[in-house]
Amino acid sequence: MAQIPAGSDRSRQLTSKKRGDAWEAAARRWLEDKGLRFIAANVRERGGEIDLIMREGKTTVFVEVRYRRSSQFGGAAASVTHSKQRRLLQAARLWLARHNGSFDTVDCRFDVVAFTGNSDVEWFRDAFNDHS
Template sequence: MSATESRKTGTQYEQQARRHLERAGLRFEAANVTVRGGELDLIMRDHATWVFVEVRYRRNAAFGDAADSITRQKRQRLLYAARVWLAGRQASFDTAPCRFDVVAITGEHLAWLPNAFTAE
């Protein structure tokens, strides 16, 4: 799969995740926010809480499902990107309620994992 095809596939699943979260009552804020050293797939609001969403897709579970693909290093990059993004809004993990959700899509199965990991 070329980089262009991969990006197109990623965008498709991020849009699917966004629609799912919006139907659940979350409000969309931003997508594909890139900071030096990390990227945030989706930023949503759940009332007053910032929700940073990592969207993962796997065609099948032959090598584990999509949620299994989030390594410690990936979590660290997500935490860093969220920290930088919040700082740009004069906020921090200490001053703004936040959580990290995962939308894992394995084949046709979508699993929303609220509060999948924390900033600690």
């Protein structure tokens, strides 16, 4: 049986994954405290992954969660590039299609929940859309 190499890169990846999961869980709790209802987490579709899918009233909310230790190179929200936005839009489009919907038939928006260092959470509602 082949063994998986136990290099330092592998343990670092696991740590990064656990850290990302913790920030996503914190964002989920924070959004639930604001009245949003949880639908799904870590939804993988061809071309991208959606961190959280929530519902606010009749609106489906696709949430990107970002964390940065410092704002030296811009805050966490600044890391949601146009390329990342396109991947999120594509993933959401596919998720909606699998649930018999589309951007034309489902009220939805894209939010960013950003954590930078030890500062308070920043919530960017309707941060971008399919017309951006």
